[in-house]
Amino acid sequence: MATVSELLPSDAVSLEAPAADWREAVRLAGELMTRTGTSTGDYTAEMIRNVEENGPYIVIAPGFALAHARPSPAVLRTGMSWVRLAEPVEFGHESNDPVGLVVGLAAEDQGAHQAALAGLAQLLADPETEQALKDAPSPDALLAVLGGGHGGGNAERADAGTAARDGGGGGGGGATVHKILTVCGNGLGTSLFLKNTLEQVLQRWGWTAHVTVEATDTVSAKGKASEAVAVFTSREIAAALADMGVPVRVIEDFTSTAEVDGALRDTYDV
Numbered sequence: 001m002a003t004v005s006e007l008l009p010s011d012a013v014s015l016e017a018p019a020a021d022w023r024e025a026v027r028l029a030g031e032l033m034t035r036t037g038t039s040t041g042d043y044t045a046e047m048i049r050n051v052e053e054n055g056p057y058i059v060i061a062p063g064f065a066l067a068h069a070r071p072s073p074a075v076l077r078t079g080m081s082w083v084r085l086a087e088p089v090e091f092g093h094e095s096n097d098p099v100g101l102v103v104g105l106a107a108e109d110q111g112a113h114q115a116a117l118a119g120l121a122q123l124l125a126d127p128e129t130e131q132a133l134k135d136a137p138s139p140d141a142l143l144a145v146l147g148g149g150h151g152g153g154n155a156e157r158a159d160a161g162t163a164a165r166d167g168g169g170g171g172g173g174g175a176t177v178h179k180i181l182t183v184c185g186n187g188l189g190t191s192l193f194l195k196n197t198l199e200q201v202l203q204r205w206g207w208t209a210h211v212t213v214e215a216t217d218t219v220s221a222k223g224k225a226s227e228a229v230a231v232f233t234s235r236e237i238a239a240a241l242a243d244m245g246v247p248v249r250v251i252e253d254f255t256s257t258a259e260v261d262g263a264l265r266d267t268y269d270v
Contacts, residue, residue, distance in 0.1 A: 002113065002115060002116055003115060003116055003147070004116045004119050004147070005143055005146045005147030006116070007078060007079050007080045007113060007116050008079070008080045008081070008082060008146065009079075010139040010140055010143055011035065011036050011139075012032045012033060012035070012036045012038070012079065012081040012082065013032075013081070013082045013139035013143070014028060014082070014083050014084070015084045015137075015138070015139065015142070016084060016086045017083050017085055017086060018085075018086045018087070019083075019085055019087075020089075021089055022056075022065075022090065022092075022099070023048055024089075025065070025067075025083060025085060025102045026044070026047050026051065026065075026067045027044055028102070029044075029047070029067045029081045029082075029083045029102045029104030030043060030044025030047055030067070031044065032082075032083065033079055033080070036079065036081070037076060037077070037079075038078075038081070039074050039075050039076055039079070040076065042072075042073075042074035043069060043072065043075055046072060046074060047067045047068060047069045047104070049069070050069045050070075051067075053185075054236060054237070054240065055236035056091040056092045056093040056236065057234040057235075057236040058189070058190060059091045059093040059099055060096070060190045060193055060194070060234070060253070061096060061124060062096045062253060063088065063096065063098065063099055063100045064099065064124060064255075065099045065101070065102045065103070066105060066189050066190055066193065067102050067104045067105065068104070068105040068106070068186065068189040068190075069106075069186065070186045070188075071107055071109055071188070074106075075106045075107065075108055076106075077106075077108060078106065078107050078108050078109075078113050079106055080103060080105050080106075081104035082101075082142065083101070083103075083104070084100065084101055084133075084142075085099070085100050085102070087100075088100040094235060094252075095253075101133075101134075103120070105117075105189055107188050107189075113192075117196065121196045121197055121255055122196070123145075123146070125255040125256070125257065129145065133146075176210075177210060177211070177212055178210060178212070178228075178229045179211070179214060179227055179228045179229065180211060180213050180214075180228060180230050180231070181213075181214055181215075181216055181221055181230075181231045181232070182194040182198060182215045182216070182231075182233065183215075183216055183217065183218060183232070183241065184215075184217065184234070184237060185217060185218055185237065187217030187220060188215070188217075190254060191215035191216060191217070191233075192215045193255070194215070194232055194233070194260075195214070195215040197254055197255060197256070197257055197260050198213050198232060198260050199213055200257055201257050201260050201261050202264075204257075204261075211229075218237060218240055218241060221241060222241070225246050226245065229247075229267065230246055230248070230249055230267045231246060231247070231248045231249065232248075232249045232260070233248065233249075233250065234250065235250045235252070238250050247266075247267060249263040249266065249267060
């Protein structure tokens with residue numbers, strides 16, 4: 001699976017970019033992906049429409065938005081863009097505004113970008129690395145942070161860790177395995193971010209053989225809820241899901257293992 005640095009060419013990085021509002025910020029991310037052959041202009045419009053229809057759920061951590069839409073013919077290949085804004089803009093998110101970083105994601109399917117998002121989630125959860133990304137003076141310097149001692153390694157370790165957990169899940173000796181759903185509008189962007197953070201917490205608890213995590217979209221989640229013990233999602237998506245028949249845990253910061261740990265403790269009353 002590809003890492004962040006493999007999906008993010010230097011030509012898709014814009015630093016100190018001016019944007020008047022959130023639409024312009026998302027448009028900048030889309031234009032970079034169009035310029036580098038990742039997607040067409042139609043995909044940029046789809047990313048903007050995603051926020052208009054589903055709300056600012058793509059703002060998954062303080063100051064950070066993951067702009068994306070569903071796979072479509074407008075996606076030419078899986079890739080990313082990075083827009084660090086000169087001045088933060090408001091997306092209308094209750095707790096994570098204003099946004100100073102917009103990462104664009106175009107995915108052909110749910111596969112190739114999973115390791116990249118896992119690595120990026122770990123990067124942004126680390127205060128020292130997050131600051132290094134904010135301070136990077138050039139695209140090459142930023143890519144060095146992503147692909148050097150922090151970014152690429154984290155993504156590769158996350159990928160290897162996921163594979164190890166997936167491969168080792170059969171060691172439960174027939175014990176009951178619970179499922180938790182992480183849900184977003186499309187099932188391939190923010191839900192994967194949250195899935196990674198939840199899996200980190202489960203690994204710390206030593207529960208990975210007993211609880212699996214599945215990232216999915218809002219439509220599929222309603223059919224899969226009966227298989228799950230809980231749903232973890234954003235406030236905006238939770239409102240759209242309505243009654244799922246299982247607890248729905250709202251997470252404000254998808255990179256916060258502390259917040260996810262608390263929600264998991266509430267779910268299992270521990």
